[in-house]
Amino acid sequence: MLIRRVSILAVAMIALGSTIALAKPTLLSRQVIAQTPISVPRTNHGKSGGWLKDLNLTSQQLQKIKEIRNQSKQQIAQKSEEIRLGQEELHDLIAGTATKEQVRAKYNQIKLVKQQLADTKFENTLAIREILNPEQRQKFAERMYKKNPAPPAQHN
Template sequence: MLIRRVSILAVGIIALGSTIALYKPTLFSHQVIAQTPTRSVTRPNRGKSGGWLKELNLTSQQLQQIKEIRHQSKQQIAQKSQEIRQRQQELHDLIAGTTATKEQVRDKYNQIKLVKRQLADIQFENTLAIREILNPEQRQKFADRMYKKNPRQNPPAQHN
């Protein structure tokens, strides 16, 4: 009986750790840049001069279109994010409890993975929509910015 409880606890810890690892920013999370509304919280790599959008030299029409893209998916993104937080709490409770079976814990973990995938799909679709309104030069800058980590940590490669 003790071995069973220890095994369930170990599986729970692994599942929770995997959930947390999946929740961390991934390739798709970098695409959130395109539709995440700015907040009063200071974020790294965001200049006070208007951030990365200014780097793209967008027209007022392009800015309006991006604003509309972001607005259209804002509710969906918020709902999916809330759903992820709720299901992660439920997973935590299942892992911490003594009555859930391994299958119940695994099912909850799979539910979280599904919702995270749905959120990533929404974000990716926003990225594609924004890409469509950019010219080739802007697309290049957009892609460079989206996939670039902290510029101070990864200086541009010098070509000889």
């Protein structure tokens, strides 16, 4: 009996969620963007400044960063496209007559690809971090998380 109630509640939540998403697509988009994990900042190609200039990198460091990013560029693009297509399929499954198991399987598939993408981006961050000096690392971390520098620790 409890399982039946939980199932009915879950279906109602999905139905209401879909209705809200259709009624307020910009609200949903903002929520999704807000939940997106922060990754390695992008360069400002063609603009003066940018995070690379803020770090005062040597030409050797710049070259290494470009190599790191180029090595995973294809994989990141592929995973991003896989996620986009998977989300479209999930939407169709939820809106259609798919079984709960089919919907859950698609959701889990998307979740796995998102984790793989996040792992790739994190590995890039670690690789970039390794070529930076301590001062550059501090600026890099501040830029990534858009935080102001932490105040110095006070000793008692």
